[in-house]
Amino acid sequence: MKATLSALIFLTASFFSAPAHATPQQSATATAIPQNSGPVKNPVMTSVRTILTRQQKNIPAAVDAMPADKFGYKPTPDQMSFAHLVIHIAESNNTMCAKLANVSAPKVDELTDSDSKDKLLAAVRSSFDFCSSSLANTDDSNLGDPIEFFGRQGPRAMAAFILTGGWSDHYSAAAMYLRLNGILPPTAQPKK
Numbered sequence: 001m002k003a004t005l006s007a008l009i010f011l012t013a014s015f016f017s018a019p020a021h022a023t024p025q026q027s028a029t030a031t032a033i034p035q036n037s038g039p040v041k042n043p044v045m046t047s048v049r050t051i052l053t054r055q056q057k058n059i060p061a062a063v064d065a066m067p068a069d070k071f072g073y074k075p076t077p078d079q080m081s082f083a084h085l086v087i088h089i090a091e092s093n094n095t096m097c098a099k100l101a102n103v104s105a106p107k108v109d110e111l112t113d114s115d116s117k118d119k120l121l122a123a124v125r126s127s128f129d130f131c132s133s134s135l136a137n138t139d140d141s142n143l144g145d146p147i148e149f150f151g152r153q154g155p156r157a158m159a160a161f162i163l164t165g166g167w168s169d170h171y172s173a174a175a176m177y178l179r180l181n182g183i184l185p186p187t188a189q190p191k192k
Contacts, residue, residue, distance in 0.1 A: 019174055045154035047162040048100070048160050056128040059089060061097040063124050068117035070181055082177045083113040086120045089170045093127035096166065099147055100159035110133035130161075132186035 040046050063086050066073075071083040080088070090111065098105035111123055143157035175185035 001172055003110070014096065015119070035153065044140045044157060044160055045138050046145060049165060051164050051167065052128075052131055052135065055171065056132065058186050059167065059171050060121065060125050060128065062171060062178060063089075063117075063121050065178055065183055065186060066174075066181070067183075070177075071117055072113070072175060073181060075177065075180055082174075083115070083120060085170070085173055085177065086124055087111045087113070087115075089174075090120070090123040090127040092163075092166050092170075093124075095129050096159050096163040097127075097131035097134050099136045099149070100146075100156065100163060103134050104143060106130050133138070 006050070032081045059144050066082055072080065073082050074080065090108075094108065105119070106126075108123065108126070111120060143155060143160070144155050145156045146158070148154075149158060149162070171185075171187075178185045
């Protein structure tokens with residue numbers, strides 16, 4: 001119970017880490033949070049799916065906002081290119097959602113930094129589709145099961161933390177790359 005409560009607190013904090021000046025688009029996402037007066041069944045996975053709903057929209061929109069000729073952009077020589085960030089997003093979604101749902105990751109073509117914007121954007125969208133379908137019926141019952149992460153053992157619940165924390169990190173990185181190129185990220189766009 002203590003682990004479930006800690007997980008719920010972390011996931012809730014990740015969801016509400018949006019800027020205080022949320023746009024109407026962002027505020028509408030808040031309505032996706034289950035509005036129960038009683039306890040939520042499967043609170044961790046319910047929270048993951050709630051966060052997924054928001055990030056499945058915003059992260060691909062951020063990728064789409066970057067012009068194709070800027071996918072090679074690196075803020076500094078030591079940082080990854082925007083294209084590499086996009087590849088990392090797709091790969092981590094496929095890996096972490098598979099671990100969390102206890103299913104096999106999809107077989108996908110290897111992506112490279114030189115792939116087209118369209119191919120990379122399609123890979124990100126496909127990875128979020130995989131997350132949606134694989135996590136749709138996943139519940140909290142197996143979150144204590146041990147699994148391997150990057151050569152170490154940990155509870156399956158760790159995948160929820162890595163996944164949702166990764167989404168926040170990935171969106172903020174993409175937003176920074178966009179802003180450094182004079183482009184407002186999707187969540188900063190004025191309502192049309």
